[in-house]
Amino acid sequence: MASEQLTLDQLRSAVEDGSIDTVRVCIADHYGMLRGRRLVGEVFAADPQGLQAYCDGALIWDVHCDIFESTDYSNFGTGYPDVFARPDLPSLIRCGWSPGSTLVMSEVLTPHGERSPLDPRGLLRIFAERIPTGPIAASLELRAGEGALTTGWNGDEAPAFAQRWLEGIELSGIALKRVAWDSDRAVLRAELEPAAPLMAADQLVAVRSAAREIGLVDGITVTAMPLLQASQSPARMLLEAAEPLSADAAARLNDLALLCRPLPLDWVGAELLTSGAELAASPQASPYLAIAALVSAIGAPHAATAEHAPSSYSGAADQFDAAAWTREWFGEMFVHDTLELARREAAMRSDAAAGSDQVSDWDIERYGEVG
Numbered sequence: 001m002a003s004e005q006l007t008l009d010q011l012r013s014a015v016e017d018g019s020i021d022t023v024r025v026c027i028a029d030h031y032g033m034l035r036g037r038r039l040v041g042e043v044f045a046a047d048p049q050g051l052q053a054y055c056d057g058a059l060i061w062d063v064h065c066d067i068f069e070s071t072d073y074s075n076f077g078t079g080y081p082d083v084f085a086r087p088d089l090p091s092l093i094r095c096g097w098s099p100g101s102t103l104v105m106s107e108v109l110t111p112h113g114e115r116s117p118l119d120p121r122g123l124l125r126i127f128a129e130r131i132p133t134g135p136i137a138a139s140l141e142l143r144a145g146e147g148a149l150t151t152g153w154n155g156d157e158a159p160a161f162a163q164r165w166l167e168g169i170e171l172s173g174i175a176l177k178r179v180a181w182d183s184d185r186a187v188l189r190a191e192l193e194p195a196a197p198l199m200a201a202d203q204l205v206a207v208r209s210a211a212r213e214i215g216l217v218d219g220i221t222v223t224a225m226p227l228l229q230a231s232q233s234p235a236r237m238l239l240e241a242a243e244p245l246s247a248d249a250a251a252r253l254n255d256l257a258l259l260c261r262p263l264p265l266d267w268v269g270a271e272l273l274t275s276g277a278e279l280a281a282s283p284q285a286s287p288y289l290a291i292a293a294l295v296s297a298i299g300a301p302h303a304a305t306a307e308h309a310p311s312s313y314s315g316a317a318d319q320f321d322a323a324a325w326t327r328e329w330f331g332e333m334f335v336h337d338t339l340e341l342a343r344r345e346a347a348m349r350s351d352a353a354a355g356s357d358q359v360s361d362w363d364i365e366r367y368g369e370v371g
Contacts, residue, residue: 005173006092006102008048015041020094022101025052027085027108028121030341031063031262031370032201032286034209036085036106044087051084052106059083059108059118060337063263063370068344071337073118083116084109091202096171097164097210105202117331120288121201127292127329128197131299134242135194136291138204140283141187141235142211144222161218162188168210174203187235188222194242197291204237204287224283225265225359225367234266237281239294244277249297251304253279255323256293258316258342260285264349265359265367267316272309284370296329317342 014020023044026036035058044050057080060071069075085106095101108119115122144159159181165188166179175193182189190207192200208224215222224235245253250273253260257272266282274280281290302325310316317339320326327335352362 012045024103053082056083070340097168124288124292127295136200137194137240139191139238141189201287237283239279253297254309258320259289259293264313267313
């Protein structure tokens with residue numbers, strides 16, 4: 001079944017008959033978390049490509065929306081000017097998990113009308129237009145329980161909210177191949193029908209957001225944070241290209257591992273690349289940046305920095321820094337500020353957890369809600 005996007009005419013008709021009253025005009029931050037505002041349906045329908053202003057700090061803040069001064073893009077010296085979100089109407093969907101609401105993703109523009117160099121979705125759009133990769137098959141796994149580290153419910157029956165999650169996704173017009181509940185791992189898994197790279201990323205963001213929203217209503221903790229137990233593999237975001245990756249593409253992907261696993265706890269268990277074509281990213285990663293990494297690894301005409309994938313978070317940051325070709329493709333400012341985010345995060349966790357690879361209360365508080 002193909003995905004069903006909502007047209008502007010359909011939106012306007014639904015606003016008139018009262019079945020839609022809200023439009024969420026969204027951008028995605030570095031971790032693929034939705035940021036934006038809700039507009040009254042009539043207001044959006046009257047000016048569907050009207051610009052919405054946001055502080056540019058939203059593109060470089062950390063996992064708790066804290067601003068720091070070592071990024072080049074936005075800091076005290078720049079004055080944190082606004083960027084402007086222009087709705088990308090082909091991305092418009094119903095929020096099937098939230099009656100009366102719709103969601104539209106946006107292009108992030110500078111005050112001069114240019115694409116923001118730190119906009120993850122904008123980067124993916126550029127790469128997808130430059131490199132014909134075919135559709136991306138994507139799936140997302142999220143942990144669910146009564147607490148961040150529970151092992152789940154007894155038996156194989158999925159929790160009730162999982163059914164509402166499935167119904168909400170289907171009502172949104174997002175095409176699914178399968179939804180599964182792994183009671184042993186307390187993991188929900190949604191497999192999406194293959195889609196073009198930008199649409200695949202938009203859908204992953206919507207599916208992840210829907211799970212979190214429904215979980216909050218039901219009092220269920222839904223987290224993308226890895227559960228660090230030897231007997232359980234981490235939850236993952238799996239991305240598969242239409243064709244197996246060449247050895248050169250796989251090597252280039254190693255240089256971009258930081259975009260696929262952007263937080264310290266993401267580096268426990270699981271290989272980066274499986275079965276020759278399937279990328280095992282963290283569910284805490286931005287779908288836009290993870291798919292951008294896959295697409296650019298396939299199409300970039302550059303030699304990789306190293307043959308092997310990094311084995312640690314700090315190694316991933318160092319390899320991303322050492323790969324000169326990433327600056328050409330992603331831009332110097334994007335690379336610099338991504339590294340500033342990563343190295344600050346690594347230092348904070350090292351100070352708090354003393355280098356331990358075990359989950360601490362600090363980890364739960366800091367990472368439990370990401371994604």
